[in-house]
Amino acid sequence: MDIRAVFMGLAFALMWSSAFTSARMIVADAPPMTALAARFAISGLIGVAIARAVGQSWHLSKGQWRTVIIFGLCQNALYLGLNFVAMQWVEASLAAIIASTMPLLVALLGWAFLGQRVRPLGIFGLFAGMIGVAIIMGARFSGGVSVEGLILCVLGAFALAVATLTARGASSGGNVLMIVGLQMFVGAAVLALAAFLTERSLPIHWTARLILAFAYTTLVPGLLATWVWFRLVARIGAVRAATYHFLNPFFGVLVAAVFLGEHLGLSDAVGVVIVAAGILAVQLSRQQPGAEVPVK
Numbered sequence: 001m002d003i004r005a006v007f008m009g010l011a012f013a014l015m016w017s018s019a020f021t022s023a024r025m026i027v028a029d030a031p032p033m034t035a036l037a038a039r040f041a042i043s044g045l046i047g048v049a050i051a052r053a054v055g056q057s058w059h060l061s062k063g064q065w066r067t068v069i070i071f072g073l074c075q076n077a078l079y080l081g082l083n084f085v086a087m088q089w090v091e092a093s094l095a096a097i098i099a100s101t102m103p104l105l106v107a108l109l110g111w112a113f114l115g116q117r118v119r120p121l122g123i124f125g126l127f128a129g130m131i132g133v134a135i136i137m138g139a140r141f142s143g144g145v146s147v148e149g150l151i152l153c154v155l156g157a158f159a160l161a162v163a164t165l166t167a168r169g170a171s172s173g174g175n176v177l178m179i180v181g182l183q184m185f186v187g188a189a190v191l192a193l194a195a196f197l198t199e200r201s202l203p204i205h206w207t208a209r210l211i212l213a214f215a216y217t218t219l220v221p222g223l224l225a226t227w228v229w230f231r232l233v234a235r236i237g238a239v240r241a242a243t244y245h246f247l248n249p250f251f252g253v254l255v256a257a258v259f260l261g262e263h264l265g266l267s268d269a270v271g272v273v274i275v276a277a278g279i280l281a282v283q284l285s286r287q288q289p290g291a292e293v294p295v296k
Contacts, residue, residue, distance in 0.1 A: 008231065009232060017251035017255055018251070021259050022217040023213075024091070024260060026214055029205040029209065030205070031195065032199075040188035040191065047178070058182065060178070064179055067183070070166050071163050072182075073186060073190065074163035077187045077194075078159035079159040079160040081156075081191050082153065088149070097253065097272060098133075099252075102157055104130075104278060106161045107125070109162070110165060120285075125282035128277055128281060138267065240283075
């Protein structure tokens with residue numbers, strides 16, 4: 001893992017984690033699915049335009065088209081759509097922590113449905129992650145967290161785990177930025193339909209915060225972070241790249257505290273450390289020889 005990969009991983013983790021704070025700002029002034037559909041449409045146009053300008057083609061392989069559809073549905077429409085809706089009722093830091101458990105869910109689903117062997121270190125990481133989440137949830141429930149919002153965040157994390165499991169190898173064959181742009185269009189189409197059916201009567205309050213947060217979310221977590229992720233996977237592999245997810249709980253809580261003033265209690269801090277340790281243990285176990293070998 002070279003120094004460039006390290007910087008790419010840190011940049012991705014920070015950009016990915018900051019999306020929850022900017023999303024919280026957006027849904028305070030605009031309907032969540034309407035705003036997200038518009039964000040995806042703009043990100044898609046920019047991504048495809050840049051891809052064409054640098055010579056990339058939209059004549060993709062079957063595997064790449066499968067990636068476009070799966071990521072568009074699971075990551076954009078479901079994962080981000082559910083999180084944007086939930087962000088009306090839950091804090092950005094809590095949403096970031098739940099979403100950060102994705103590597104744990106990937107390991108769990110891979111073991112349960114794909115026959116992937118989980119080594120002892122990975123099993124320890126899974127249990128540690130669940131304990132950390134339980135500590136955080138216990139503290140938040142005592143403080144009156146929205147159950148509906150919490151359920152939506154959990155469902156979104158599972159959708160992201162499914163996308164990660166079923167769409168590996170997206171960066172092979174080139175046209176990475178084109179894939180990023182096209183999967184944005186899939187999410188935009190699905191969310192635009194959902195917004196038309198449920199949010200037509202909801203107003204948009206045009207504030208400076210909304211405009212800045214929308215621009216940031218569209219360009220940085222929406223487009224740049226996705227492109228960095230695909231390039232990072234191509235450079236060091238999906239397993240090593242996913243190791244950087246252990247930083248997401250820290251960055252998510254830190255950014256929310258700085259820009260939204262969200263309170264971080266002792267239970268939250270302890271839970272974040274345990275979740276991050278669990279994520280790191282799971283990812284390190286998958287780098288060991290013989291890890292993730294299908295069970296005969």
